[in-house]
Amino acid sequence: MSSSATRPRRSRRRRAFSRGDRLTLSIFVGIPTLLHVVLVWIPAILTILLSFTYWTGINFGDITWAGLANYDNIVTKTPAFYDALRNNVIWLLWFGFLATPAGVLLAYQIDRQIRGHKLYQSAYYLPVVLSLAVTGIIWNFMLRPDGFVNGVLGRDIDNAISFFGNYDINIYVIMVMASWRHIGYIMLLYLAGLKAIDPTLREAAAIDGATEWATFRKIILPAMRPVNIIVIVITIIESLRAFDMVYVIYGTSAGLPILGILVFQNIAGEGASMKGAAYAVILFVLSIGPIIAYLRQQFREDVS
Amino acid sequence: MTPLRDSQVLKDRAISIFIGAFAMLWVFPILWTLWSSFRPYKEIRARGTFSMPEEFGIFNYTDAISRMQLPTYLWNSFIITIPAVFLTLVFGSLIAFVVSRYSFKFNVGMLLLFTAGNLLPAQLVFIPVFKLYLNIGDVVGDRRFLYDSPWGVVLIHVAFQMGFATFVLSSYMKTIPKEISESALVDGASVLRHYWNVMLPLLRPPLASLAVLMTTWIYNDFFWALVLMSTDKKRPITSALGRLQGEFVTDYNLLAAGAIIAALPTLIVFFVLRKQFVSGLTLGSTKG
Numbered sequence: 201m202s203s204s205a206t207r208p209r210r211s212r213r214r215r216a217f218s219r220g221d222r223l224t225l226s227i228f229v230g231i232p233t234l235l236h237v238v239l240v241w242i243p244a245i246l247t248i249l250l251s252f253t254y255w256t257g258i259n260f261g262d263i264t265w266a267g268l269a270n271y272d273n274i275v276t277k278t279p280a281f282y283d284a285l286r287n288n289v290i291w292l293l294w295f296g297f298l299a300t301p302a303g304v305l306l307a308y309q310i311d312r313q314i315r316g317h318k319l320y321q322s323a324y325y326l327p328v329v330l331s332l333a334v335t336g337i338i339w340n341f342m343l344r345p346d347g348f349v350n351g352v353l354g355r356d357i358d359n360a361i362s363f364f365g366n367y368d369i370n371i372y373v374i375m376v377m378a379s380w381r382h383i384g385y386i387m388l389l390y391l392a393g394l395k396a397i398d399p400t401l402r403e404a405a406a407i408d409g410a411t412e413w414a415t416f417r418k419i420i421l422p423a424m425r426p427v428n429i430i431v432i433v434i435t436i437i438e439s440l441r442a443f444d445m446v447y448v449i450y451g452t453s454a455g456l457p458i459l460g461i462l463v464f465q466n467i468a469g470e471g472a473s474m475k476g477a478a479y480a481v482i483l484f485v486l487s488i489g490p491i492i493a494y495l496r497q498q499f500r501e502d503v504s
Numbered sequence: 505m506t507p508l509r510d511s512q513v514l515k516d517r518a519i520s521i522f523i524g525a526f527a528m529l530w531v532f533p534i535l536w537t538l539w540s541s542f543r544p545y546k547e548i549r550a551r552g553t554f555s556m557p558e559e560f561g562i563f564n565y566t567d568a569i570s571r572m573q574l575p576t577y578l579w580n581s582f583i584i585t586i587p588a589v590f591l592t593l594v595f596g597s598l599i600a601f602v603v604s605r606y607s608f609k610f611n612v613g614m615l616l617l618f619t620a621g622n623l624l625p626a627q628l629v630f631i632p633v634f635k636l637y638l639n640i641g642d643v644v645g646d647r648r649f650l651y652d653s654p655w656g657v658v659l660i661h662v663a664f665q666m667g668f669a670t671f672v673l674s675s676y677m678k679t680i681p682k683e684i685s686e687s688a689l690v691d692g693a694s695v696l697r698h699y700w701n702v703m704l705p706l707l708r709p710p711l712a713s714l715a716v717l718m719t720t721w722i723y724n725d726f727f728w729a730l731v732l733m734s735t736d737k738k739r740p741i742t743s744a745l746g747r748l749q750g751e752f753v754t755d756y757n758l759l760a761a762g763a764i765i766a767a768l769p770t771l772i773v774f775f776v777l778r779k780q781f782v783s784g785l786t787l788g789s790t791k792g
Contacts (some may be wrong), residue, residue: 217695224695228602232595232666233614239663240621243632250631257631306523315520322778323527328535329770329781331724333745337763338537340749348536351553359651380530394787412515442727443626448746463627464731480627491623498671499616 244484251477270478284457287371291378291458292439292440299379300435303386308416310387311394321391324384332381336448339377370456378445382438386431393427394420429497435489440483459483541565541760548757564761572762574741581723581740581769584654588661589718593711595662596669601699604677605672605685615674622667626727632661637732652734660732661722669714672787676710677703686743710787716777717784720770741766 217225251270255263274281308325310317327335342348345360356359363373397420405415421428443460450456452465463483466476540548541564543557551558568574599618603611637650643667650656680703688702729743745766752759773781 225606228598228695228699229614232599232670235595235659235663236618236621236666238636239633239660240629240667241617243629243636244785246632247628247630257635301749309519309523312516313785314516314523315525320523320527320769321528325778325782326531326774329720329774330534330767331726331742331745331770332740333724333726334763334767337745337749337759338533341537341540341760342533344756346548346553348553371779380533384530388782388785392782412512428766437623441627447726448749451746451750460627467627467731476518477631480625480630483625486627487623487625491620495616495620498619499612 203347217293221442223227236292247477248481248484249264250474251481253474253501256476257473266474269484270473270475274478280457280462282460284459287456287458288442290371291375291442292436294372294375294379295382295439297437299375299382300386300431302379304431306383307387307394308420310389321387326384327381328384328388330381332444333448335377335381336445339380342451343373344396355489364455374446374449374456378442382435386434389431389434389450390427393424397423426497433490433494433497437487440487465494510626537760538764540757543757545755545757547701564758565765568758568765571758572752573737574762574765576782577739577741577744578765578769580654580738580744581742584657584740585719585723587654588658588665588722589715591658591662592669592718593664595666595690596671596703597707597711597750598699599666599670600673600677601703604674605698605703617669618667620667622664622671626664630731634732641743643714646761651732652738654738656732657728657740660728661725665718669718672714672784673707673710676707676787678708687767708710709783714785716773716780720781723769728742762778 250263252266252268253263254266254269257382310321330338341346343363344350346364348355349363350357350360353361365369401419401423402415405419408417441460442458443464446456446458446461447464450461452461459479459482463476463479466479542560542562544563547557547559548555599614602608603614634651637656638647640648641647641651650659670740684702684706685698688698693702698765723740724742725740726742726746729740730746733739736744739747745763748762749759752762
């Protein structure tokens with residue numbers, strides 16, 4: 201793109217635009233860009249500004265400068281923030297060390313075309329297309345007091361394990377549900393990348409007598425670098441932004457505080473305050489790293 | 505060599521059985537929900553979770569359709585999802601077309617703007633969008649012009665998802681030889697014809713994949729319809745399920761039937777259009 205050979209052609213082409221073409225081009229670019237900027241970028245910037253103000257979200261005249269007060273309130277006076285942070289960190293660790301690696305290994309085995317791989321692939325992929333609302337209902341069937349799991353454990357409704365109500369275990373119960381979907385998603389992404397790997401690499405490794413594990417670690421993983429980055433980024437972003445599944449199970453009540461729910465509680469409905477904006481900004485700041493990593497990966501060729 | 509092979513065969517069999525066992529565990533919750541949806545809840549309460557069915561049939565489904573008014577909610581989902589997917593693809597392909605076929609200085613910047621915008625958290629933009637919708641409503645004299653209207657939800661989906669579509673389509677267009685465009689320009693084709701007659705036909709495969717992927721995403725979206733709509737009867741089925749769950753908590757098996765009905769469109773994607781869904785996902789993750 202930066203080579204000088206394209207320069208003359210570019211200017212020739214630009215001169216070739218008729219007035220009609222110029223109009224068409226500005227409409228082609230203008231309308232989508234306007235919509236995107238007005239509904240995404242400007243609101244994002246405004247939310248960041250609003251997070252430094254006091255406002256009930258009704259009259260613009262009532263906005264007053266608050267400085268860091270909203271953030272101070274969150275950090276020093278809101279214990280739920282730390283509970284949420286803890287849960288999001290558990291979420292991230294669980295996804296990062298269990299669900300995502302499981303999805304990757306699964307993709308690797310299925311790509312080797314082990315017996316039954318087609319059927320298995322479909323089974324793991326099925327939850328990916330379901331909405332989190334449906335997923336919530338399905339798992340409620342398994343885990344509620346008179347559900348399947350309590351039935352298998354031989355507990356009747358009076359001494360059933362409360363999987364969603366017990367604060368010591370409910371985050372892990374939610375993690376199992378979230379992994380149910382996440383593993384299949386990662387598997388699909390990774391499988392696509394694996395298909396692009398030269399099969400002779402693997403054959404050569406097999407002839408050299410490399411074990412499966414060594415082949416995976418020394419040949420497949422390095423060759424999959426771009427996909428690895430995408431998968432890591434997706435894992436982090438999904439862990440930070442988790443919302444739907446917890447909302448479906450608990451509503452807005454503090455059944456299981458996570459950042460996504462705290463933002464929602466403070467911005468939606470009657471109790472809107474700019475503390476919600478501050479929460480949203482915190483959520484955003486935490487995900488800036490992964491966003492930049494993703495963009496760098498995807499735009500490497502364009503920028504250099 | 506041979507003993508190594510043999511041990512590998514054995515190992516592969518073990519791996520296959522292990523993954524297969526988990527695969528059964530994976531589909532089991534869905535099958536259990538499906539099974540339960542054909543049974544009355546009172547029978548389960550009376551005779552236990554694992555009782556053999558006495559009554560078995562589609563009564564929960566007919567009940568769900570009439571008592572939960574699922575057709576209304578399904579219809580709401582369609583009138584949000586279909587225009588949103590359509591507009592996303594139109595806008596995404598327009599930007600991708602200009603960025604990849606005409607060399608302007610701002611090309612990379614534009615692509616970055618759209619791709620990064622797609623990654624911003626929804627919560628970060630909600631408050632101003634909500635205010636904007638209400639104010640536009642006041643200006644046109646109808647408070648529910650965008651807020652609490654399917655169009656408001658459509659627009660925010662389009663604004664967000666356009667970023668992904670633009671990114672995917674422009675990477676695809678980079679793989680289409682420039683000569684095709686050049687010959688169109690030599691023939692004196694206008695920009696409009698260049699887009700409509702030359703590029704669009706070539707974009708069919710990624711457009712099909714994106715359409716399937718976007719349909720699933722937008723249909724399954726929960727957040728926007730929840731916060732930008734206040735009238736429950738206007739909500740799409742995914743968001744409505746949350747409230748129905750509270751209302752029908754006393755009849756779980758009815759709810760199961762409702763969930764299966766709500767999942768039907770995405771299950772069709774799973775069984776019929778899986779190729780497009782998967783390739784749509786991949787288009788975004790691995791370039792080209």
